[in-house]
Amino acid sequence: MAWIDRLQREGARWAGRGIDLLFPPRCILCHEDIVAADPIASANNQAAEACRGAVCTACIRAVSTDVMRCLRCGEAVSDTSDCRRCRGRPCDWDGIVVLAGYSDRLREAVLKAKHPASEDISAALATLLVRKHRVAITGWNIEAVVPVPMHWRRRALRRTSAADELARRMALLLHVPVWAGLRRHKATRMQNELPIEERRENVCAAFRAQRRLDGKCILLVDDVVTTGATLAACRRALVAAGAQAVFVAVVAKADRSVAQGDD
Ligand SMILES: [Zn+2]
Ligand SMILES: [Zn+2]
Secondary structure (H helix, E strand, O other), X not given: OHHHHHHHHHHHHHHHXXXXXXXXXXOOOOOOEOXXXXXXXXXXXXXXXXXXXXXXXXXXXXXXXXXXXXXXXXXXXXXXXXXXXXXXXXXXXXXXXXXXXXXXXXXXXXXXXXXXOOHHHHHHHHHHHHHHHHHHHHHOOOOEEEEOOOOHHHHHHHOOOHHHHHHHHHHHHHXXXXXXXXXEOOOOOOHHHOOHHHHHHHHOOOEEEOOOOOOOEEEEEEEEEOOOHHHHHHHHHXXXXXXXXXXXXXXXXXXXXXXXXXX
C-alpha cells in the first residue's frame, strides 16, 4: 500500500539523517567530513547516487574550476565561438568536454584514480564531468560510451583502468551503454615517456574496433589529454568501424609543455 511505502521511505530518510549525523560522509579526496547542509556537495553527491564517492565543496571547486575552453578542440579561449586553433583546420574529433586543466589538486585525484580500489574517485570525477557539461553532452545525442583501452598486458599489471571506471559511471549518468569493443592491439610505449612529436607515430594504428558501429554517436572517455594523439587514433578506429560521430570527454587537459598523463 502507498502509505506503507511512504512510511518506509520516510523512515529510511530519517534513519539516513541519523547515520549522517553520527557518521558524516567523508570527502574521498581530502578525507574531511562533509557538512550535511552543504548545497553544492549535496547536489553533486546526490547525482553520484550515494555517499560512496562523496566530495566536499572545497574539493569540487578545486578540481573543477577551469578557464573557458573551445568545445571543438578543448584549448583555452576567450570566446567559445572564435577559437584560433580551430579556424580553417579540421579537428581530431567532433567535440570535447574537459573537467579542468591539470592543476595540482586535479593531478593528485587523477593519479589516485589510477590505482586499484580507487573506483570511487573515478566515479566522483565522472559525476563532476557530467554535471558540468550535461547540456553539451545531451546535445551530442550519445548512444554509447567507449573508454580509451589499455593493452591487455598493462591492464593485467595495473589491475584497474581509470578510463573504464570513468566510462562506466558516465554511461550510468547518461543512461546509455558502455561499449568495450575498442582494443589496443599494439603494446605501445607510454605516451608521457616520449617527446611530443613522436606521440602520433607511437599510437598510430594501435587501436581496432571489434565490431561495426554503423551510424552510432560515440562518447570516447579518458582521464588525461595532452597532445590528443591517443584520442585521435581511437577516433580513427571508431570511424573505420562505421561510427558517425566521435565526441570526447576527459577529466584533465594537460598543457602541451607538461609531459604528464597517458596522452
Ligand atoms: Zn574534500
Ligand atoms: Zn578550438
